[in-house]
Amino acid sequence: MADKKTKNVFKKGAISSDFIGTSIAKHQSKTTIGAHNIFLGQVRADVIDNKTVAAIEYTAYEDMANEKFHAIREATFKKFDLTCMHIYHSLGTVKAGEICLFVFASSPKRKIVFKAIEYIVEAIKADVPVFGKEIFEDETHQWKVNK
Amino acid sequence: MADKKTKNVFKKGAISSDFIGTSIAKHQSKTTIGAHNIFLGQVRADVIDNKTVAAIEYTAYEDMANEKFHAIREATFKKFDLTCMHIYHSLGTVKAGEICLFVFASSPKRKIVFKAIEYIVEAIKADVPVFGKEIFEDETHQWKVNK
């Protein structure tokens, strides 16, 4: 149904700062861009009932999730005048302090990227079937729920 | 008057993607952070009267500008529950496609960083005495004005 190919948004493990830096560098040949906005989700070492989160193990209903990421992409381009956008989400184990979500929106004008990045991130949180198992330092766990 | 030391926000020349990547990496030890938002200003190769912008040469009233950056920092921390924030702005020549502004806001929760980053960037554009000479490929120039 989608007119462009659905991409695989998932990456195994944490998203490295090198990967993000390289992604920024690749946009320097696009000289119509005036503003980039980048959102990064980082795993927090939350303390719950005296136990500290050591990592989140992400799983997903991958086929549906990639379709949803694609739909978010299409809707975002329809709504906002972006030059380009990229989404990467981790699967598997991401330790506290590591990055699990990388959203990158670029446009000629700044006001658009502020609106676009918030729209994309909220849509990901609401629509994409990704599940997070918060693993405590004592190896017990609980399931994360987005608010 | 300020209770913290005023930092020098200015960097000579473009802000490299490596610098940004390293800055992200440094935040991975801060495990109360759940969300980062990064704004990057990039010099556009605008075409004005058939002439293409090749670079912007930035100058500033540096002492006042650093005071203003500091005031923005103080106001932002008062207004938003941020874990940390950083601002870097170029001085001197930044070529089309290169980055001239890097704003980095981090918080436990995402909704705060969206609001904070927009607040900071708009305040920089409005309040900080930085001047930009748009240099065309034919070496003529015009003075940039923020909108």
Next chain:
Amino acid sequence: MTINVKYFGLIAEITTCEKERILFTKKNVSEFLELLYLKYPSLKNKDFQVAQNQELVSQDALISGHELALLPPFAGG
């Protein structure tokens, strides 16, 4: 008819499997879930949504697809 059912996160912990094929004659989602609750009683108080062929469906949707998925609350990002 037979349908492929997928389980995720907390739901997969309860079912102790990630997918299975289930033979059934019921017609809509809530009737199908009643069948599942017989097999996995502790699913009953859990919070989840149902997707049919990768689209969320309501409890009274007819089951027509080849794949159902039980999705606990999302936690992406």
Next chain:
Amino acid sequence: MTINVKYFGLIAEITTCEKERILFTKKNVSEFLELLYLKYPSLKNKDFQVAQNQELVSQDALISGHELALLPPFAGG
């Protein structure tokens, strides 16, 4: 009295210098600007703000500081 005056961007192009010391007896910003316009007539139609000791001031502010700056429109970011 003598004051240090700084010029930036387009304004410095017109004055062909970035700073100078000016001796004057006038009292407020607009009176001081009248003096400057005699020296640099083409400043008169330019868009700029005046900062005294690194704070923007209005045209009727009294000149009390040691440093004035003529600031053309900002272009940061």
